[in-house]
Amino acid sequence: MAQTYHTTVGSRSYRFASLAELMAKATPPRSGDRLAGVMAESAEERVIAQMVLAELPLTTFLNDALIPYEEDEITRLIMDDHDAAAFDPISHLTVGDFRNWLLSDHASSEVLTQVRAGITPEMAAAVSKLMRNQDLILVAKKCQVTTAFRNTIGLPGRLSTRLQPNHPTDDVTGIAASILDGLLYGSGDAVIGINPATDNVAQSVKLMRLMDEVIQKYQIPTQSCVLTHVTNTLEAIEQGAPVDLVFQSIGGTEATNRSFGFDLSTLAEAEAAAQSLNRGTVGRNVMYFETGQGSSLSADAHHGLDQQTCEARAYAVARKFNPLLVNTVVGFIGPEYLFDGKEITRAGLEDHFCGKLLGVPMGCDVCYTNHAEADQNDMDNLLTLLGVAGCNFIMGIPGSDDIMLNYQTTSFHDALYARRVLGLKAAPEFERWLEEMQIFQDISTHRLNDQLPAAFANSLRHLPKEPRHGA
Amino acid sequence: MVHDPSSPIVVENPWERLNAFTDARIGLGRAGVSLPTSKLLAFQLAHAQAQDAVHCPLEVETLAKELTEALNLSEAPLRLHSHAQDRAMYLQRPDYGRRLNDEAREHLQQAAASQQRYDLAVVVVDGLSALAVQQNSAPFLSALYQLLEKDAADWRLAPLTIVEQGRVAIGDEIGALLNADAVLVMIGERPGLSSPDSLGLYMTWAPESGLKDDRRNCISNVRPAGLKVEEAARRFFLLLKEACQLKVSGIKLKDRSEDDVLEGQSASGASGSTRNFLVAD
Numbered sequence: 001m002a003q004t005y006h007t008t009v010g011s012r013s014y015r016f017a018s019l020a021e022l023m024a025k026a027t028p029p030r031s032g033d034r035l036a037g038v039m040a041e042s043a044e045e046r047v048i049a050q051m052v053l054a055e056l057p058l059t060t061f062l063n064d065a066l067i068p069y070e071e072d073e074i075t076r077l078i079m080d081d082h083d084a085a086a087f088d089p090i091s092h093l094t095v096g097d098f099r100n101w102l103l104s105d106h107a108s109s110e111v112l113t114q115v116r117a118g119i120t121p122e123m124a125a126a127v128s129k130l131m132r133n134q135d136l137i138l139v140a141k142k143c144q145v146t147t148a149f150r151n152t153i154g155l156p157g158r159l160s161t162r163l164q165p166n167h168p169t170d171d172v173t174g175i176a177a178s179i180l181d182g183l184l185y186g187s188g189d190a191v192i193g194i195n196p197a198t199d200n201v202a203q204s205v206k207l208m209r210l211m212d213e214v215i216q217k218y219q220i221p222t223q224s225c226v227l228t229h230v231t232n233t234l235e236a237i238e239q240g241a242p243v244d245l246v247f248q249s250i251g252g253t254e255a256t257n258r259s260f261g262f263d264l265s266t267l268a269e270a271e272a273a274a275q276s277l278n279r280g281t282v283g284r285n286v287m288y289f290e291t292g293q294g295s296s297l298s299a300d301a302h303h304g305l306d307q308q309t310c311e312a313r314a315y316a317v318a319r320k321f322n323p324l325l326v327n328t329v330v331g332f333i334g335p336e337y338l339f340d341g342k343e344i345t346r347a348g349l350e351d352h353f354c355g356k357l358l359g360v361p362m363g364c365d366v367c368y369t370n371h372a373e374a375d376q377n378d379m380d381n382l383l384t385l386l387g388v389a390g391c392n393f394i395m396g397i398p399g400s401d402d403i404m405l406n407y408q409t410t411s412f413h414d415a416l417y418a419r420r421v422l423g424l425k426a427a428p429e430f431e432r433w434l435e436e437m438q439i440f441q442d443i444s445t446h447r448l449n450d451q452l453p454a455a456f457a458n459s460l461r462h463l464p465k466e467p468r469h470g471a
Numbered sequence: 472m473v474h475d476p477s478s479p480i481v482v483e484n485p486w487e488r489l490n491a492f493t494d495a496r497i498g499l500g501r502a503g504v505s506l507p508t509s510k511l512l513a514f515q516l517a518h519a520q521a522q523d524a525v526h527c528p529l530e531v532e533t534l535a536k537e538l539t540e541a542l543n544l545s546e547a548p549l550r551l552h553s554h555a556q557d558r559a560m561y562l563q564r565p566d567y568g569r570r571l572n573d574e575a576r577e578h579l580q581q582a583a584a585s586q587q588r589y590d591l592a593v594v595v596v597d598g599l600s601a602l603a604v605q606q607n608s609a610p611f612l613s614a615l616y617q618l619l620e621k622d623a624a625d626w627r628l629a630p631l632t633i634v635e636q637g638r639v640a641i642g643d644e645i646g647a648l649l650n651a652d653a654v655l656v657m658i659g660e661r662p663g664l665s666s667p668d669s670l671g672l673y674m675t676w677a678p679e680s681g682l683k684d685d686r687r688n689c690i691s692n693v694r695p696a697g698l699k700v701e702e703a704a705r706r707f708f709l710l711l712k713e714a715c716q717l718k719v720s721g722i723k724l725k726d727r728s729e730d731d732v733l734e735g736q737s738a739s740g741a742s743g744s745t746r747n748f749l750v751a752d
Contacts, residue, residue, distance in 0.1 A: 031563050167493060168692070174493035176747035180486060181497035202743075210745040217750050334661075335562045370521035370662045371562060371599050376514070399496025399506075399514060406663030408518070411496075416504035446504060450478065452485045460486060462751035 003064060007052050014048045019064045023122075024306035025049035026129045028346055032294045032307040032337035039306075050130055054096030058087075061122040067303045072254045073264055078120050078316045087118025095126045102127065102139045102357075112143050116359040121252070121312035124354040128308070133346065136353040137389040143356035145392065147324045148283025149244065151189055151221045151429035154361050154392040159424040161396035161415045162325070162363070163188030166404035170197045172210055173464070178398050179214060180456060184439055185412035185448070187396035189430035190325055190363065191245060191288060193225040197404055204228040205241040212242035218437070218455060221281075221429035223324070225288050230262050230270050237273045244279055245288040245324060246270045252291075252313025255301030264317070271321045282429065285324035290365075291315070292329040293347050294337030307337060308347070312354040319360050325393060326355060327363035330382075332407055334369055341378030344368060348382050352391055363393035367409040376400070376408070383410055387418040394418070420446045481507045494665055517664045524659070524667035526558060529601035531633055534608065538595070538631060541609040542616055548595070548631040549582055551575040551645070555636040568638035570680070571645070575634075579648045582630055591711065592629035592651035592678075596637035600659030600667060607670040607693055607700060608657060614704035622708075639673050639687070646678030653714055654678040655707065660691065668694045672707055676720035686721035688714075 005016040016022040024038035026049035033039040040046035062082065067075050089111075093101055101107055128136060146154040153160050165178030175194065182188050192215070194207050204226045211224035223244035226233070230248040237243050248267065251257055257264075267287070274286035296302040296310040311328070318326045328351035331344040338344045348364050355362030366382045368374035383394065400411040418424060425431055425443075435443050438453045452460070480502060487498035499510045506514070535548045552575050555567035571579070595608050619626045629649040634641055639656050646654030656673040663669065670693040675686055688710055693703040714720045 035564065035566075165495075167495065171493070172745055172747045174495065176749045177486075177489040177493045177497055178495045180489065180749060181484075181495075184484070184486070206743060206745055210747070210750075213745060213750040336565050339563065370518070370664070370667075371525045375518065397495075399499055399510065401496050401514070401517070401664045403494050403663065403665055406661055406666065406669075408664060411506075413499070413501065413504060413506050420504055448482075448501070448504065450482050456486075459749050459751070460489075462748040463489070464748070 005052050005056075007048060009048060014045065014052070016049060016052065019060065020066050020303070020305050022049055022053055023066070023126060023129070023309050026053045026126075027306045027308055028129070030293075030307070030337070030343045030347065031335060031339040032297055035336055036297050036302060036304075036307070038304060053126055054094060054099075054130055056095050056126070058090060058093050058095065058098055058123050061120050061126070066122060066305055066309065067253060072303075074252060074254055074313055074317060077264065077320060078122075078313070081117075081316075081320070082120060083117035085118070086115050090115055090118065095123070096130060098123065098127045099130050099135065103135060107139070107142065109142050109144050112357070113359075116357070119358060121316045121354065121358060122309065124315075124357045125309040125312035128312075128350050128354055131353070133349050133385070136349040137385060140353040140356045140389040144390070145356055145359055145361045147285040147361045149223045149280040149285055149324050150282060151427040152282060153190055153324065153427055155428065156390070157424060158427055159387055159391065159415070159419055159422070160190040160363075160393035160427050160430075161187045161412075162190045162327075162393060163192045164195070164395050164397045164402065164409070165192070166195050166197075166397070166402055168197055168404045170203060170207065175207070175210065176214070180459070181398050182396055182412055183218075183220070184453070184456065185396070185416065186426060186434050186439060187412045187415060188220070188222050189427040190393035191223050191225050193227055193247070193288070195227045195405060199228055199232070201232050201235045201239070204232050205236050205239060208236060208241045208243060219433070221433050227288075227290075230266055234270055234273055237277065242279070243274055243277060245286055246274045247288045247290070249290045249295070250314050250317045251295045251299065251301070252310040252317070253296050253301050253303060255303075256296040256299045256310070257317070259299035259301055264320070267317070267321050283324075285322050285361075287321045287323035289318045289323050289326045290329050291318070291326065291351070292333050293351065294333040297337070298333065308350055311351055312358075315355050315358045315360045318355075319358055323361060325363055326360045327365050327393070328352070328355070329365040329367065331368035331372060331374060332365065335372040338372070340373035341368070341375070341381070344372070344374055344378060345382045345385070349385060349389065352386055352389055356390075361392050364391055365395050365409055367395070367407055369407045379408070379410065379414070383414055383418055384421070387422045387424060416446055514664070521662040521664055521667045524600040524602040524662040527601050528558075529597040529604060529633075529635055531635060534595070534605060535633060537609050538612065541613050542631070544631065546630065548633045549578065551579065551632050551634045553634060553636040553638070553641055558636070561636045565638055568636055569640040571641060576648070579632075579645065583649045587650065588627070589629035589649060589651040590627045590653065590715070592632070592646045592649045592654045594632050594634060594642040594645050594654060594656045596634045596639070596641065596656055596658040598637065598639070598658035598671070599661045600669065603659035603662075603668045603670040603694065604657065606668050611657065611670065611693060611700040611704060614701050615707060618704055618708045639671075640682065642673065643675050643678040643682050644680045646675065647680060652677065653711060653720070655711075666692070666694060666697060669697060670694060672703060674707065674710055674714065674720055676714045676718060676724075684721075688720055688724060
């Protein structure tokens, strides 16, 4: 149903040819939308678009699909799974009213949980475009999404970390060294997750075994994941590999996901396969998804939408498969999509807000590449803002430097900084383990043990004498 | 808990010696829970070097001279420029970096007017690290040219080209304009914090404008502390010969030379083993 959207300001009239154009032009500026040619042509046009958007009834998004229902299985998923009963309390609102309602005292954590299934990604994206950073933080903080596998992630007052022990040649001693470093800094409750340098089934199975052995030996209440293609993990499960979580990068259009080599049925198969292993002890959330603004444009699969709207649609994919973890890898894609620290920060807060509003267990890879106009100070800012907003988890990597993927993300130290200044804790089961293992001297004040805990001192005695060749 | 005033301000990590087994920044120690000053500054230096690598322009004149001498070229390399006029535009418009500007295209069309076919066109591109190109191009090409000369086949090489503000795909346009069967793009990779000088090698068989990544083969991390130029040249040469034989490149052509490389480098044991100090009994 094509409709035009227009308004008159003073003597000038503004016309937006489609809902997609209106959404794109209402989006705070970023380089990816400029690259796609969908950005507002002036600062004024952007605000006019926001004003027109604010007047639209939320029901518009149920009638005017941004990508046609017939063409895209994500649109079909969004429309078919829309819960009219859950939507009822907000069905009379415009986008502008929706912002007011979200910020109001009517929208308690309980009420936000109840309406979740009635909110579509497009509604979330639209309202976020009218919100300031503090609005995104305030509302996200009210949205609680808790998930569980061997521990419980996303409880209020908690901030978990993915321990990311990547190594450029998947060297097992090198990986083990980073795992040890992370554990001794209290990292790894969200997951111990490796991006393999060699991306095939045999290598993935080897890394799964490596992590499984460590988790079992030290009885760590956490889960492991090798971030390989979903079809590789399915094959690993068939081979009897110890798979805790199934990973996949996902996008918000069917064409994006096809370019990634999967569709919704693949994810359904993967969730069922991983659940059949019954490896969780306190919950059954077995999926780990990564997203990021710009992926659809990068795959030339954005259908003329702005990158933030595409991103929000990816959360519809995520929530369908009950993930344990979803994170937006916000600064990884590069400056042609998010140019600098300001754009990365805004995108990180938008993604976290939209994800949480839709009921997705949102974390964030607070990160940047060396060709972006960003640095550690920008990451400190975003980390702190996300900590305030109640972000479920962040990454943890030795000294912020991923020597395999060549980008910078949050370090083990950074996570402890955030926990300390904001009074946040690790997942409760993991926190107890940290205490029992004497990794902390006093966990309530985030005081690490100055001495090497006994179990790990023993392990270090098994260290080979000579380092690997060329190290 | 009472604080002991005699305890050190910076707490060292007793597992610091694990540093011998990885380049990851482990065992950094801590001041409270924060990075000690020396480690903070070491990081800042690495980031500054990586940023400089992105923004420092390629010294084309110097490089052209160096390559001419090192490779005994009869004519100097052709200097070309992409459609992105400067670095700021380059970073925001990857599409501009993938195509030549009009002047470069004309220049190349004139150079290739003879309609002669070539077996290989070598294209040197600044990419995201001029440093990588400046440092590794001559040594790598010297190694490669030696292999080509020793080979039984008589390799016809197109004029060498140097491109400013270019991305990988620009090599396909250049290869096509030069009537080359295969193109090798040597490009400065996105600099990592510990690797601001990493060169990437991309090969396309039957290059033409508009090809996607699935048609290219890549050899990455060519630099003194990574994949050495001699080994990179050997691997590329094997790939090239296979491409010539099968007349394909990209996902249809597997890089078999890597099969035995990524395994078995660990001090802790054989290929496929997960044995390491954390789980040794």
